Amino acid sequence: MIRIASRAALAAASALAIASPAMAHMSFETAQSAPGEQFRGVLVLPHGCDGAPTDTIRVTLPHGFTDVSAEAKDGWTLETPGNDGDVSQIVWSGGAVPDDGHETFAFTGTFADDLPETDILFAVEQMCGDVALGWEPAVSLGDAPADHGHHGGDTITVGALELSGAFTRATLPNAPVGGGYVTITNTGDEADRLVSAQSSFSPDVQIHEMAVVNDVMDMRQLPEGLEIPAGETVTLAPGGLHMMFMNISQPFVQGESVPVTLVFDRAGAVEIDLAVQAFGASGMDMSSHEGH
Ligand SMILES: [Cu+2]
Structure with a gap:
């Protein structure tokens, strides 16, 4: 079980889809x-947070989801x-779903x-008192069912x-x-x-892992x-291993791409383009990441 103690850590972590693989993920009943x-989104709450009842969802x-x-x-x-009549968040609070409870939370909107x-x-943030979990349930707007593991793109070969x-x-x-994920x-x-x-987008691209400390x-x-x-x-993916572009010089814009040169000990250097996907975590503050 992953716990996130502070709001800042939660925000940082939510943006990276924290979820232990062993846990049932929070997902939409229908994700197409x-x-x-x-679209009527029905979120299915799989469990509470490590024994504590869920009190806030x-x-x-995402952008482009209105009405x-x-x-x-x-x-x-x-x-x-x-703001301006557009709903950016939905918050249900003050209730209590026990750890072994089963509950759904629903809303309707229109994709642009x-x-x-x-x-x-x-x-989605699931809060149980001081403990919080971050989720990123997906809705597929294409033919294939929503699948975090497949983001398309070409395969590039360098050495082995x-x-x-x-x-x-x-x-x-x-x-x-x-x-950055690959x-x-x-x-x-x-x-x-x-x-x-x-990368030309950052003076310092780091390789990070997620870890539970204390x-x-x-x-x-x-x-x-x-x-x-x-x-x-080895998969670099939200919630796990990732590239972290520190102090980025310009925003990553959906539909564009971010070039990055990866340097391998044996295979050498290879430049790849990271396709910029939808902004999945509007309003998330990742400032806790500054300076590390
Ligand atoms: Cu990081």
């Missing part, structure tokens, strides 16, 4: 829609903060016509390595950092190592880089 269509809506109305629940206070036919992520599914996510205008398969019979990364989820830099064992696949 299309650009221009109305906060959904941060939102949330369904009230008996015993819960419903708020829909936003011009959204790409890809997965759209909603950021195959790189695929390279992507990042749009950032807020003033966000100091951005993430799947690396070592088809050779000798281990390789991702030793560094460089019950608190945090990220830390891997100064020795990341080993890619022979014959194995």
